[in-house]
Amino acid sequence: MVSDKPKIAISIENLHKEFILPQSKNSTLKQAAVNIVKRNKKVTQKVLDGVSFNVNEGDFLGIIGRNGSGKSTLLKLIAGVYEPTSGNIYTYGGITPFIELGVGFNPELSGHDNVYLNGALLGFDRKQMDAMYDEIVSFAELGPFMDQKLKNYSSGMQVRLAFSIAIKAENDILIFDEVLAVGDSNFQEKCIRQFTKLKLSGKTIILVSHSMTMIEKFCSRVLLINAGKLVYDGNASDAIDRYEALNMEMPALVAEAEKIIDDRDVAVKYIDILDINNKASDIIESGKDFSIRFGVNSKKDIGESFISVRICDAETQYVVVGFDSKLDKKSIMIKQGDNEFVIHIKDNPILRGKYYMVIGIYESEEKKTHYFQYDGLSMGNFFLIKTKEEQLGIIKINRKWD
Amino acid sequence: MKYLNSRNRAILREMVGTDFKVRYQNSALGYLWSLLKPLFLFAILYIVFTYIIPLGKDVPHYPVYLLTGVVLWSFFTEATTMGALSVVSHGDLIRKIKIPRYLVVIASSMSALINLGLNLTVILIFALINGVVPSFSWLLLIPLIAELFFLALGVSFLLSSLYVKFRDISYIWEIFIQAGFYATPIIYPLTIVPMNMHKWFFLNPVAQIIQDARYVLVTRSSITLWSTVQSIWAVTPFVIMITVVIIGFIYFKRRSKYFAEDI
Numbered sequence: 193m194v195s196d197k198p199k200i201a202i203s204i205e206n207l208h209k210e211f212i213l214p215q216s217k218n219s220t221l222k223q224a225a226v227n228i229v230k231r232n233k234k235v236t237q238k239v240l241d242g243v244s245f246n247v248n249e250g251d252f253l254g255i256i257g258r259n260g261s262g263k264s265t266l267l268k269l270i271a272g273v274y275e276p277t278s279g280n281i282y283t284y285g286g287i288t289p290f291i292e293l294g295v296g297f298n299p300e301l302s303g304h305d306n307v308y309l310n311g312a313l314l315g316f317d318r319k320q321m322d323a324m325y326d327e328i329v330s331f332a333e334l335g336p337f338m339d340q341k342l343k344n345y346s347s348g349m350q351v352r353l354a355f356s357i358a359i360k361a362e363n364d365i366l367i368f369d370e371v372l373a374v375g376d377s378n379f380q381e382k383c384i385r386q387f388t389k390l391k392l393s394g395k396t397i398i399l400v401s402h403s404m405t406m407i408e409k410f411c412s413r414v415l416l417i418n419a420g421k422l423v424y425d426g427n428a429s430d431a432i433d434r435y436e437a438l439n440m441e442m443p444a445l446v447a448e449a450e451k452i453i454d455d456r457d458v459a460v461k462y463i464d465i466l467d468i469n470n471k472a473s474d475i476i477e478s479g480k481d482f483s484i485r486f487g488v489n490s491k492k493d494i495g496e497s498f499i500s501v502r503i504c505d506a507e508t509q510y511v512v513v514g515f516d517s518k519l520d521k522k523s524i525m526i527k528q529g530d531n532e533f534v535i536h537i538k539d540n541p542i543l544r545g546k547y548y549m550v551i552g553i554y555e556s557e558e559k560k561t562h563y564f565q566y567d568g569l570s571m572g573n574f575f576l577i578k579t580k581e582e583q584l585g586i587i588k589i590n591r592k593w594d
Numbered sequence: 595m596k597y598l599n600s601r602n603r604a605i606l607r608e609m610v611g612t613d614f615k616v617r618y619q620n621s622a623l624g625y626l627w628s629l630l631k632p633l634f635l636f637a638i639l640y641i642v643f644t645y646i647i648p649l650g651k652d653v654p655h656y657p658v659y660l661l662t663g664v665v666l667w668s669f670f671t672e673a674t675t676m677g678a679l680s681v682v683s684h685g686d687l688i689r690k691i692k693i694p695r696y697l698v699v700i701a702s703s704m705s706a707l708i709n710l711g712l713n714l715t716v717i718l719i720f721a722l723i724n725g726v727v728p729s730f731s732w733l734l735l736i737p738l739i740a741e742l743f744f745l746a747l748g749v750s751f752l753l754s755s756l757y758v759k760f761r762d763i764s765y766i767w768e769i770f771i772q773a774g775f776y777a778t779p780i781i782y783p784l785t786i787v788p789m790n791m792h793k794w795f796f797l798n799p800v801a802q803i804i805q806d807a808r809y810v811l812v813t814r815s816s817i818t819l820w821s822t823v824q825s826i827w828a829v830t831p832f833v834i835m836i837t838v839v840i841i842g843f844i845y846f847k848r849r850s851k852y853f854a855e856d857i
Contacts, residue, residue, distance in 0.1 A: 211855055221762045268854065272692035275851040289692035296687050300616045312608040313691055317600040 198248040200284060201365055201396040202270060207279035209240040209265055209420075239265045241420040242279075249285075249364075250394045254401065254411030254428060256435050262420040263400055264369065267291045270398065271367055285364030285396070290314060292369060294354030299343035303334060306342050307357055314361040324360050332356035333379075352379055359386055365396045384409075404432045433475060433576050437506075437546050458494060458526065460551050461487040465575045466534075478543050478579040478588060484535045486551055494526040498554050501535065505586065506546040506574055512586055513542070516552075526553070541587045544579035605693055609701035614708065632713045636661050636720065643781065650783045658721045659812045663780040663804045665713040666739075670746050670800055671771050673706035677750025678757050678767055685857040695850040699754050703747050710739065717811075726812055734810040741835070742803045748839025751846040758849065758856045778804065784817040792822045799835040 213235040239262045247253050257263045268274040269281060271291050296313045297306050307328055311321040329335050332352045342350060358368075387410060390397060401407055407414060407428055414431035416424035418438055424431050464472040466483040476482045484501065500516035517524050524533075579588075618624045640657045643649060650656035680702040681688065681695065688695060714735070722728065757763045778801045784792055795801050796819045808816035819828055849856075 221760050224760060268689075273689065273854045290690060292690045295690045298612055298616060300619045301612060305612070305615065309608040309612055312601075312604040313687070313693060315601050317604040318607070321604075 198250070200246050200282075201249045201251070202247040202284070202287075203280075203282040204246070204270075205244050205280045205282075207240055207243045207266075207269065207281065208238070208277045209262075209269060209274065210236040210238050210277045213237050239420055240269070243417070243420070243422045244279075245415065245422060245425060247365075247396060247398070249396055251396055252391050252410050252412045253396075253398045254407040254414040254431070255398065255417060256401070256404075256407060256414060256431060257417035258435075258438055261417045263417045264291070266417065267367055267369055267398070267400055283365060287365040288314070288358070288361055288363045288367050290358070291367055293358055294350060297342060297350065297354065300341060302341055303338040303345065303353060307338075307353065310354065310357050311360075314357065316361070328353075328356045328360055331359070331382075348376065348379075355383060359383075362390075362395070365398070366390065367398045367400075369400045370402065404435070408432060429578075430475065433578065437574050437576055458488060458490045458497075458553050460553065461489050461530070463549055463551060465549075474575045476540065476575065476577055478540055478577055478583070480540055482537050482540055484537070484549065486533055488526060488531045488533070488553060490526050490528055490531065493528045497524050497526050499524055499533065500552040500554065502550040502552075503542065503547050504550060506548055512547065540577065541589070542577050543583050543586050543588055544577055545586060546574050546576050548574050602694060602697060605697050606701050606704065609697070610704045610708065613701070613705040628709060628712050629716060632665070632716050635664070636716070639664060649781065649786065652785065653783050654813045654815060655721070655724050655726050658717065658724050658726055659783075659808050659816070660781065661717050661720060662808050662811055663778075665710065665717060666742060666804050666807055667775065667778060667780050667800065668713075669706055669710040670742060671775075672709065673703045673743070673746035674749045674753060675764075675767065675771070676702040676706060677746065678753035678764055680750065681754040681758055681853055682857055688857060689854050695853055696751070696846065699750050699846070700747065703743065703750055706746070707739075707743055714739075721811065731810040735807055738803050738807050738810070742800070744839060745799055745803075745835050748835075748842035750842070752838065752842035755846045755849040755853075758853055774798070774800070777801075780804065792817060793827075796822055796831055797834065799831040802831045 243262075243266065255263045255266065265274065268291055269276055270283070271287065271289055273289075273291065290313070294310065296309055298309065301309065304325075307325060308318070308321050311324075312318075316324075329338055332349075332355075334349060334353055337345065337349065342353075345353070387397075391410060397410075399406065399411060411428045414424075414426065414428045415422055416431045416435055416438075424434050463484065463486040465474060465476060466485055467473045467476050468480045468482060470483065472485075488499075498517040500514065502511045502514040504511050614625075618627050621627060623630065636657075639660055643660055644657065650659060653659050677699055680698045684698040687693065687698065718732075753763055753767060777795070778798055779787070779795060784795065784805070787795065796805075802819045805816050805818045806820075809818050819831065823830075
C-alpha cells in the first residue's frame with residue numbers, strides 16, 4: 193500500500209439548505225410591495241439540516257430515503273445546481289453537472305441533433321462529440337432512427353439515447369438519479385454491465401434510487417436520508433433494512449397507547465434492545481442472544497408487582513411472543529423512583545422483520561395496568577431482526593428430519 | 595477567455611442552432627421565412643410611408659432610411675423580450691444541470707443577432723436597388739451593432755433575473771417597448787421635431803445608434819448625437835447605457851445562484 197488513507201473525492205461539511213416556501217414568494221410586483229409594507233416573515237422550509245460526510249475516490253455510494261427526504265436536493269447541491277444555504281461542498285475532480293438524463297432534449301430536433309445538443313450541455317465540444325457519436329448511437333441501438341425527430345421516439349428509445357450520451361460523460365465523479373427505471377431488460381442488462389465497468393475502473397459514483405436491488409447490487413456504501421438528516425451511513429443491507437423500517441406506517445394501537453402513559457403513577461421510561469455484545473442497538477440477529485433493558489419510574493413504592501412483555505410484528509401487530517414475570521415465577525419489586533430491569537433471551541428464535549415491544553406493569557391488585565410500548569413514533573423505536581440464513585415464517589424452530 | 599471557452603461555445607452554438615432550427619419547423623418554406631418576413635414587412639412599410647403617410651419625403655432614400663430604423667429597433671425588441679424570458683423558459687435546463695446561467699441569455703440575444711444579420715442583408719440589397727452608393731463607412735455599422743447588442747444584452751440580463759421573481763416584468767417591458775417605439779425616431783425623421791428637443795431624444799442610446807447607423811449607411815442628412823450635442827454631454831447616452839449594462843450584469847450575477855430554486 194502506497195498510501196493508507198483513501199483519497200477524498202467529495203467532502204461535505206454541515207450542509208444546510210432552506211427553501212422559501214412558494215406562498216410567500218413575491219411573484220408579482222403588487223405582492224412585493226404589499227410584503228414590503230407588511231414586513232411579512234419569510235416562511236422557510238428546511239430541506240437539509242446539517243448533513244456532513246465524505247465520499248472517497250472509488251466509492252460507489254448509494255443514497256436512499258423516502259420521497260421528500262431531501263436526497264434530490266442533496267444531489268442538486270453536489271452537482272452544483274443549487275447553492276447551499278450554509279455549509280461547504282468540496283469536490284476534487286470533474287463531476288457530472290447533471291442529475292437527470294436527457295436534459296435539454298428538444299422533441300422537434302432529430303435524434304442526431306439532440307445528441308450534439310445534450311453532449312454540449314454535458315460539457316463536450318463539437319470535436320469530442322464527432323469522435324464519440326458513432327459509439328453513442330450503437331450503444332443506444334438507434335442507428336436507423338437518428339434522422340427522425342425525437343418526438344417520434346418511444347419513451348424507452350429516448351431514455352436509451354439519453355443514457356448512452358450520459359455514460360460517455362466519463363467524469364471522475366458520476367451522479368445518477370433513478371436512471372435504470374426504463375428500457376427493456378436487454379438494455380438494462382447493458383447498463384448494468386456498464387455500471388460494473390465503471391465500478392471496476394475506480395470511478396466515484398453516486399446513485400440515488402428507489403430500487404433496493406440496484407442499491408444492494410452496486411453500492412459499497414449507502415447513506416440513508418430522512419427529514420433532511422443523515423440517519424445512517426454504512427453498508428447497503430443495514431441501510432436498506434432501516435429504509436424499509438421508515439416506510440412502514442406506525443401501528444394505530446401503539447399511537448393510541450402513547451397518549452395514556454404519562455399521567456400514570458408508574459411508567460416505563462425507556463426500553464433498550466441489547467445485542468449479543470451487550471450494546472444498545474435497534475438491529476439484532478436471529479439465532480443470537482439478546483437482552484431487553486428497560487427503566488420503570490414510579491411515583492410511590494408499589495412493592496410486589498409483575499411485568500408482562502410482548503413482542504409484536506410491526507406490520508400485522510400480532511403478538512409474536514409474550515411472557516410475564518408471574519408465569520416465570522419471578523418476583524418483581526417496584527420502589528419509588530427509577531427501577532431498571534434486564535431480561536436475557538437466548539438464541540433469538542424470531543426471524544427477520546420489524547418488531548416493536550409492549551411492556552405492561554401490573555400492580556398486585558391486577559386492576560391498574562400501566563402499559564408502555566416500544567413506541568413506533570420514530571424509526572429508532574422499532575427494532576429490526578436480521579436473519580442470515582434462508583428461513584420461512586417468523587420463528588425458527590429447531591428441527592430434525594428422519 | 596474563461597467565459598467563452600470551448601465548452602461554453604459548444605453550448606451556445608447548440609442552443610442558438612436549436613432555436614433557429616425549431617423556429618421554422620413544420621412550415622413548408624422553412625428557413626426562407628427568415629428572409630421573407632422582413633421582405634414583406636419592408637414592402638408594407640414602404641407603401642404606408644411613401645404613399646399614405648409620407649413623413650419623410652425630404653429625406654433621401656427614405657425607404658432604406660426607414661427600414662434601417664425599423665430593423666435595428668426590432669432587433670432591440672426581440673433581443674430584450676426573448677432575453678427577459680430566457681431564464682424562465684430554460685427553467686428545465688437550469689433546474690437540472692450546472693451550466694453557466696448567462697449562456698441562456700447570451701444565446702437568446704445571439705438568435706436575435708442572427709435575424710438582424712439576415713435583415714441587414716436584405717436592407718443592403720434594398721439600399722443598392724434604391725441607389726445608395728456603397729461606401730467604406732458601411733463598415734462602421736459593425737461597431738454600432740456591437741453597441742446595440744451589448745445594450746440589449748445588459749437589459750436582458752437585468753430583465754431576465756427580475757422576471758424570475760416578478761412575472762409582471764414582461765408586461766411592463768412590453769409597454770415600455772411600445773412607448774420606446776414612438777419615443778425613438780424610427781418612423782418619423784427627427785427633422786419634424788423642434789431643434790431644441792433633439793438632445794432629449796438622444797438620451798436614449800437606441801436613438802443614437804439608429805441615427806448613427808442611418809448616417810453611415812444611408813444619408814449624411816441623418817441628425818446624429820454628434821451634430822446635436824457638441825460638448826462633453828455627448829457622453830450621456832453612453833453613460834446611461836454602460837450603467838444599465840453594469841447593473842444588469844451585477845444583478846444577474848447575484849441572483850443567478852438561486853435561479854434553480856426560484857423558477
